[in-house]
Amino acid sequence: MTTQPHSRKRVCYYYDSDIGNYYYGQGHPMKPHRIRMTHNLLLNYGLYRKMEIYRPHKATAEEMTKFHSDDYIRFLRSIRPDNMAEYNKQMQRFNVGEDCPVFDGLYEFCQLSAGGSVAAAVKLNKQASEICINWGGGLHHAKKSEASGFCYVNDIVLGILELLKYHQRVLYIDIDVHHGDGVEEAFYTTDRVMTVSFHKYGEYFPGTGDLRDIGAGKGKYYAVNIPLRDGMDDESYESIFVPIISKVMETFQPSAVVLQCGADSLTGDRLGCFNLTVKGHGKCVEFVKKYNLPFMMVGGGGYTIRNVSRAWTYETSVALGVDIANELPYNDYFEYFGPDFKLHISPSNMANQNTQEYLEKIKTRLFENLRMLPHAPGVQVQAIPEDAINEESDNDDKADKDERLPQKELDKRIVPDNEFSDSEDEGEGGRRDNRSYKNRKRPRLDKTTESKEEEKPKEEVKSEKSEESSKTSSDDTTTDTG
Amino acid sequence: MTANMYRVGDYVYFETSSTFPYQIRRIEELNKTPSGNVEAKVMCFYRRRDLPSQLIQLADKHQCALDETNGSPKSDVSLCSDQLGPKQRHQMKHRELFLSRQVETLPATHIRGKCSVTLFNETEALSSYLNKDDMFFYCLVYDPTQKTLLADKGEIRVGSRYQCDIQQLLRDGESDGRELAETEALVWTPNHNLSDRQIDQVLVVSRSVGTFARALDCSSSVKQPSLHMSAAAASRDITLFHAMDTLHRHEYDLANAMCSLVPSSGPVLCRDEMEEWSASEANLFEEALDKYGKDFNDIRNDFLPWKTLKNIIEYYYMWKTTDRYVQQKRVKAVEAESKLKQVYIPNYNKPNSAALNNNKGVLNGNSNGTGADPAVALGTKACESCNVTSSTQWYAWALPHMQCRVCEQCWAYWKKYGGLKMPTRFGDSVDFDGSAKKRSGSDIEDDKGMGHRPHRCNIGGCAKEFKLKAHLGRHYATAHGIAVRAGSPRPVMKTRTAFYLLTTPLTRLSRRLCRHLMKPKHAARCPSYVINLQAVKQECAVQMANKTHEELQQLLLYCKRNRGSVTAIATRLGTLLPDAATPQWLLLTNKTLLPQPDVVAFPKPPKAPDGSLMYERVPNKPDADKIPVNNMSPSLKRRAYEEMNGIDSSCLNAPPAKRMSKEPMPISRHPVASSALPGTGPLAGNTALSSNADQYQMMMAAAVQAHTPAGLSGPMPRQVAQVNGKPKIAQMTRSGSGRKQVISWMDAPDDLYFKATEHSKKIRRQISSVELRRAARKPWRYFKTRLDEPPVVVLD
Ligand SMILES: [Zn+2]
Ligand SMILES: [Zn+2]
């Protein structure tokens, strides 16, 4: 099923020049600007001129509600920083406010991200391209009616739904350091989409992705989770990625693949805890590409932005089948890449807690699960009669909810590698509470709260550990010791 | 070396008591204290022996459940502890830990070695942990304050509210209703007839056009006073993207594309935010950043309202590439120096207080210590754990009166794993407080096990139950207005929860009744002022006893004091009473009364006959260099005009006439007649300059009178420069004339100092002269020296 490593493909790339200028807010690790940094690197590497470059449309509410609930999308469309107060209850309900803050242009940002992935899927469906790339997409945590983990609209689910129009089976692979829970949940009970996620598991966001989570109902065995521990290096990653994906390809036989290339699995990521280099990360792209299936690549996590743009630039070159120099070309963001100004990065000396033995065990267990798949039918499936839809709801009852344990929102703290520039802000908790933060700055507001204070039945004195201390601890601070 | 190097993220043993087992912690932060010590902020793991007894039972149950799942026929590795021998099962309990979210700070010197803690995965054999030293696992999360054990696991929810409706495969010939034209717009295609070389050429041309456009553009010429700077600015990515777009728009026709770069309106000029911003805007931005941090909305509102948010964000990311930012970072780096990445802790060799004094090294049943030594009493005993009778070192174990001792190996095991290798008569959880923990017979927790326990609302009287924690969270939010943090990918460690102070009627009463003790006004000004709560409690109780219920109710009522509006108060405070004289402290001291310095550091230059100060002219650049820069004009036409008329174009950037008034009166020593009349030509409206010096002087005098309120225009040092015999006023935006030259800092590198330290000198001495010379020729070459190791903090 494989071909030569560097086959030339028709590559379509989706980018909107506005995407870089959305800002999640002070101290927020998610920085859409990394997509623009990638774009500029692509131009200066001369990769830009080798692809078809498209500006995607803005996904409409109608398109987004193919997955998301109407009221959730309506809410996203109407909420703005200046009318947040009116939406208090809904913000709670939709989990918008803290990790998924309300920022200027939030809805447009979602539209562009989703628009890119949908456009990419349409392109693949029309067989007008072999590989479609949307670095603005990959927001894999978004749920049907809930924002989560910096993601609001799940562009991947929307893209896969589009692909399902022409593809009986679509494979989703997720190499973000976090579990791709949004996509997995969306397709948890179907056998037409297999979700395969490689992620850190244990005391880590979002808390799902256990080896034992394998799907439910018709979708049983169609969710594949590879729980990993801290310090995954290139070699270990390849040793588990290659056999699992090979086996999945063999048993599931998808006709299209979506790869989420979350770059927070790279070494030195501000939120991640793996030890992959750009090369190791890119190897996954290379490997999947070899299957010559309609292939969609999306972005995802990645919080040390200089490394994110390195990885995505390299992966674009892999998609194109072009070798690029290790020496970074001059560009607007050149200084971010100091002190070496190289494309490739070296792993750190962190310990790899994934022993060969552990990975081997995981692999064996997953192979056993994959064996349970009915051998992929080679027949093209006929249209399913309308009444078949009801089967889904039946499955709801069968799925054993009680087996599931309470969700924990835990995470692990990774100390950023204190680098030149992009780790910036954040102090710990610098922007935790929007209201108190605003109060601090707007003396006018303080006045009113103060004078009313004693009238209220309860009075609240809200305290945050000093912003100052959080600020100092934050910024990229320490110099590179390298 | 690496074994004793401890990094953030490492799991380590901490010794907080010499007789107790080590504590197992994960290093979250290493901070250097002002006294030079290193403190470790650590996340706590608990051992089974640290748990309350009910929870131990719960943990046992969970493990049984684990065994069951592992006993399933599918599994190739059986974890069922039944397959382990009793000794192994005993030891297994020492390897299980319970994660907590508790964080504490410990001195790094108490670190006693590394270990490894992993989330147990059911594919693993439990025995794999036993076979390796210092390996621990955890399954459950322990909350020491709530006394709960929870599985650390999220859930994928199932139901129509969570899954999507699966898209049907389209039938043959069925349309998907998609038009590519609606989903995308082509911006570039590689399918054209141009070669790579030709595209590169277009890029060079577009940059050249950009450079030329900057030469013509007046504002650019101020920011980029050299050709190099203009060329650099024209090479930024925005110009390149524009060139690519242009090529595409002209269907990859070179001639058309190039022509479109120079339309009749002048050469195309593309500027990004970096270039668009003036130096003063840049300064405003830095000031704002300093004040507000990266809250760009506030920065925009209060500092740069004429910029859009997107302008500011784009600018911010580009600003970070400047050396101004690097400099700021350096300052911050110094501040953050206290945060360490790693710390070196040498092996700990000091004798343990539980070590028994047996200097002969080997015991053969003979007591060999002094009479007072416990070793005497213990001398004949075998190891409590493994029954050996010979060991190089013995340790007293448990209470002295219990008279147990353990051998060296067993002691090490006890310290690391918190139990004895072999099950003993004391059981596992022997404690030095003498009370071995009793297993409570009654099980208070429900029998269903942790995973099945519903989440109960613990708000008084509510007690609603929910299957999912998320639902409980929503219930808290909607029914009780309490925010429960939802799942977050951001580290737990980073969160600092806000807290609320909820006043009860009693606290409010105490505030009213014990005002004299609390001094609220004073406390508000000095937050560190300590309020004696005991005294307040007493006083409050006394006072309340004297009051009736109604009186207390009355006290609790809030009565708003009417102080009038803030504006009224401000106005009142601002207006001086009509009869009151200006207070003494507001009057300026007369200059003659000011103390005079003994030595004048910078004496004023001598005065010219007309009263002006005669400064020595210090040329900082050859004139030839300066003139073209100074005379940069907005268009060639205009420049020709000025050259013909012998007028310097400086006025084009001159501040408006109003500001002129603050400038000194110009002095002309070499009047030059000119035919140009004021108010004509491109200079119309700019009344500040006229070619006729006399006329000019008159006008300036008039301007001063017209715009300067009497008394404001004190004498200021004048700067008069002469270029080609023409009078010329030095201005802020000009270069030359010894005045400060204002250019965009984006182009202007800050001064750089190289300060040699002992360290760098040492490095230099290591370098051979050949290498040194090579390095001088190739400054970018990376130099690997032996001294380049990362800085290390060594503690004793
Ligand atoms: Zn992620
Ligand atoms: Zn022993």
Ligand SMILES: [Zn+2]
């Ligand atoms: Zn309740």
